[in-house]
Each structure stands twice: as C-alpha cells, then as structure tokens.
Amino acid sequence: MTSDLPTVTVRLWRADAVVLFDWLTSTDLGSVPVTHPAQKQALADLLSRLEYDTDTDLTGSTAEEIAAAQAEVASDMAW
Known part of the structure; x- marks a missing residue:
C-alpha cells in the first residue's frame, strides 16, 4: 500500500x-x-495491515485465544 x-x-x-x-x-x-x-x-490489504501495522500482536494468537475471541464475537451478534 502506498503511504501517500x-x-x-x-x-x-x-x-x-x-x-x-x-x-x-x-x-x-x-x-x-x-x-x-x-x-x-x-482483503489482502486488510490482512497486511492486521499482520504488520497494528500495536497488538495478532500473529501470536494461540488457538485458545482465537476460540475465546470467536465466542466473544458470536455472543455479540445482532443478527
């Protein structure tokens, strides 16, 4: 992605x-x-931003953290 x-x-x-x-x-x-x-x-650009340009380390998410995040998000579904 070009920074300008x-x-x-x-x-x-x-x-x-x-x-x-x-x-x-x-x-x-x-x-x-x-x-x-x-x-x-x-979508590829979003992946790149999530992978390289965030303050949080998403690349290090464990299977347990992913499962907990999925449960959290699913519990907040409004549809």
Whole structure:
C-alpha cells in the first residue's frame, strides 16, 4: 500500500481483529467470491495491515485465544 494515498482509521474490538486475522490467514483468498478484483485486493490489504501495522500482536494468537475471541464475537451478534 502506498503511504501517500488517502487513508481511513478503523477501530476494531480486539476480538473482531483476532477473528478476522485468523479467518484471513486461513482462507484461500483466490476462492473468495467477489464481484470485482479490487475486493480481493482490499482483503489482502486488510490482512497486511492486521499482520504488520497494528500495536497488538495478532500473529501470536494461540488457538485458545482465537476460540475465546470467536465466542466473544458470536455472543455479540445482532443478527
């Protein structure tokens, strides 16, 4: 991602970030259904940001932490 491009800041609940990071790292992004190639690139960019540009160490999440985050997020589902 080029640093001179306009950016936005998105604040995530840590549990959401753990769940998203785990899903993105375990999913074949080539098989995710999209309607435009930019959508796949945006997912790859999100993964990169979660992996390298956060203050929290998501790459070190244990299976137990991932399971706890999944349970937390699932318990907060509004749909």
